[in-house]
Structure formats: structure tokens, C-alpha cells
Amino acid sequence: MASTQAWGDKRFEVMMGRLLRFGVVFAAGWVLAGGIHYLVQFGGAKPEYKVFHGEPGGLRYAHEIVRGAMELDARGLIQLGLLLLIATPVARVAFSVIGFALEKDWMYVGITLIVLALLVYSLCSS
Amino acid sequence: MSTFEFTILIAFGSLVAGLIGALTGLGGGVVIVPLLTLAFGVDIRYAIGASLVSVIATSSGAAAAYLKEGFSNMRVGMFLEMATTVGAMTGAYVAASTPTRAIAIIFGIVLLYSAYSANKPPKDLLTDEPPDRYATLLKLDGSYPTSEGEQHYRVRHVPAGFGLMYVAGVLSGLLGIGSGAVKVLAMDQAMRIPFKVSTTTSNFMIGVTAAASAGIYLHRGYIDPGIAMPVMLGVLAGALIGARILPGARVRTLRLVFSVVIAALAVEMIFKGVKGSF
Numbered sequence: 001m002a003s004t005q006a007w008g009d010k011r012f013e014v015m016m017g018r019l020l021r022f023g024v025v026f027a028a029g030w031v032l033a034g035g036i037h038y039l040v041q042f043g044g045a046k047p048e049y050k051v052f053h054g055e056p057g058g059l060r061y062a063h064e065i066v067r068g069a070m071e072l073d074a075r076g077l078i079q080l081g082l083l084l085l086i087a088t089p090v091a092r093v094a095f096s097v098i099g100f101a102l103e104k105d106w107m108y109v110g111i112t113l114i115v116l117a118l119l120v121y122s123l124c125s126s
Numbered sequence: 127m128s129t130f131e132f133t134i135l136i137a138f139g140s141l142v143a144g145l146i147g148a149l150t151g152l153g154g155g156v157v158i159v160p161l162l163t164l165a166f167g168v169d170i171r172y173a174i175g176a177s178l179v180s181v182i183a184t185s186s187g188a189a190a191a192y193l194k195e196g197f198s199n200m201r202v203g204m205f206l207e208m209a210t211t212v213g214a215m216t217g218a219y220v221a222a223s224t225p226t227r228a229i230a231i232i233f234g235i236v237l238l239y240s241a242y243s244a245n246k247p248p249k250d251l252l253t254d255e256p257p258d259r260y261a262t263l264l265k266l267d268g269s270y271p272t273s274e275g276e277q278h279y280r281v282r283h284v285p286a287g288f289g290l291m292y293v294a295g296v297l298s299g300l301l302g303i304g305s306g307a308v309k310v311l312a313m314d315q316a317m318r319i320p321f322k323v324s325t326t327t328s329n330f331m332i333g334v335t336a337a338a339s340a341g342i343y344l345h346r347g348y349i350d351p352g353i354a355m356p357v358m359l360g361v362l363a364g365a366l367i368g369a370r371i372l373p374g375a376r377v378r379t380l381r382l383v384f385s386v387v388i389a390a391l392a393v394e395m396i397f398k399g400v401k402g403s404f
Binding site for chain 2: 028044051061074093100119125
């Protein structure tokens, strides 16, 4: 019985792990930069989180977040970093499609595409 | 208290949570929501949004180390992801129409279970039973490297594991946690996957599961940059430090102490939830 454990090329896996870590480090650095900008701007204000208001539309949708960040809005910059972070596991699933395709395991290419579709749907639907 | 002090205090608290979470294997996410709601008076919806983001950070941050070890089973992970992502989306949708006090009570119960299950020593339940029909069909059986060569294992009870994973996903989406404890229940207890394989595989799954509900939380305005920023940076830093000192650390006492703390937080969340102060 063939072992099914060896998933694709081992080097491919290690490369993917590095890519993920790079994604996290990059997102964290981005959030940190936005956070410093945020504290410089709003550090003296009074925090108000006891009552839930929900974020304004500009911090809820990808295209709005990107626009806010381009205008160097501190909260928009942080939110873009968080969006990048949320995208890292999605990227990993997308790369797994390639990994299974290299193995010619079409059943798992299908399963992975289903997971990817669910993720994309939840990120893009509103 | 100014926003500056508030941010620094939350970052520090999250760092400690991430550090202890990594050392004990309980994960930092489980204490973030109680920390933010009970100690800082943050609304539980903002707390769950921030916690979810930190769960993704630790999962993706640890993936590089785990992938090198060669323990994780990508087929098991991806197959079960179908259950956890659908579950996470269900949980995130349900969260919108669930009263916050009910969420607090459910959170407390899951915390109590996590504290209990973390103190049970992991035990592999390898069997010589004939191959499971679904496991064969889905090519889930695998092997992992040990000092005595490759150790093969068979995956059991696939439908039960799949169902439990859906539940783990719902809890993750509803409460903003990784639900590692339920994943252990599904993979170790039901599916009989060796714990070295299940721990590393579930680390990968936790990030994907959390990402599935994070999008919904973001659209709903639950993810606040002012809170998520210090929580995510703190937990990530704590988890990375924890992973570095883990090999030499004696964690049994720490795990026990942390479990007692978690249990106390759980009781307070349930109490406040019942009283209606959430």
C-alpha cells in the first residue's frame, strides 16, 4: 500500500511554510507601523469600547480599507495589515491546490478548491 | 485611562497570554476574550473580533516550524477543513443573532472543558483494526517519522470526526477561538490520529477556520483596529517567545496553574452571563 503521507515535494512544503511566516511578519510589521501612527494621532484620547457601535463602512470592506490606507488614515492602515493577515491562510490553501495538482491527486485538488471557494465567499460576501 | 495606556496594557496582557498559551499548548486565544471583557470592560463582540485575528497570527506564524517536522497530514487537514470552514461560517452568522450573554455562557463552558482536557496526558490509541472504508477512499491513512523509522497509522471513524470538526468550526466562529480542545477530541479520540500528527495538522486548520469567520466579522464591523492591533501583536510576540523557550521548559505546573486561572475566568463569564451583565 502506497503511503499517502508524503505530500507533494517536501521542499514545496517548507517553501510554503516560509512564505506563510513571511506573510505574518510582513502583516505584523504593517500593523505595528499603523499602530504607531495611530497612537501618535489618538494616544491622548479616551478609549471607548464598553458599548458596541460597530466599525464604520470604511473599515469593513476590502476596497474601502485599501482606500483608507492609501490616504494614510491610521485606522485604515492597521485594518489593511489585519486584512493581509487574514489572507495568509487563504494563500496557503491556494498553494495547496498547486501541491495536490503536482501530485496529480485530482480528488484533493477538488476538495481544496471547495475549501478555497468557501474562504473566498466568506471574505468577499457582505 | 488614555488610549495610549489602554493599548500598552492590552498589548502586555496579550503577550503574557500568548506566551503561556504557547507553553501550555492551550493557545493564547482562549484567554483573550475573558481578558478584554472582564479586565478591560470591552464589549464581547470587539473582543471576539480581536481574538480571531490573533488566532490566525499564531497559526500562520507557527506553520513554518511545524511543516519542517513532517508530522502534519495535509489530506486529513484539507478534508476536515470542509467541515470546519462551513462550521465557522455558521458560527459567525449565528453569532449575529445570539444575545451576548448567551455567547458569554457558552464561552465559559468551552473554557472549562479546555482547562479540563489540557490536563489529560495525550495517549495514542493506535489500533490494528482493518482499514476504515472512508479513510481508504479518502486516502487519509499515513505515517510519520520517529527515531525507530516510519510509524504508520490508520484513521478511524471518519464521519464522527467530520461531524465533531463541524462543531469545532461553529465554536470557533461563534467565540473567536481556535477550539483546539474540540479538535483534539475529534482527531485524537474519534479518529485515532497520533497526537504528534493531530497537533501539527490542527495548527494549520485553526488558521484556515478562523479566516473563514474573520471575513464575516470584518464585514459586520466587529474587528476594531484599535483593539485588534495590540492583541494581535502581543499574542504573536508571546507565542514566538514561547515557542523558543518551550524545549527546555517544565510546563506541567504552569499548565495546571493556567488551567485554574482559565477555570476561574470561565466561572466568572458564566456568572456574569447568567446575571445579564454582558
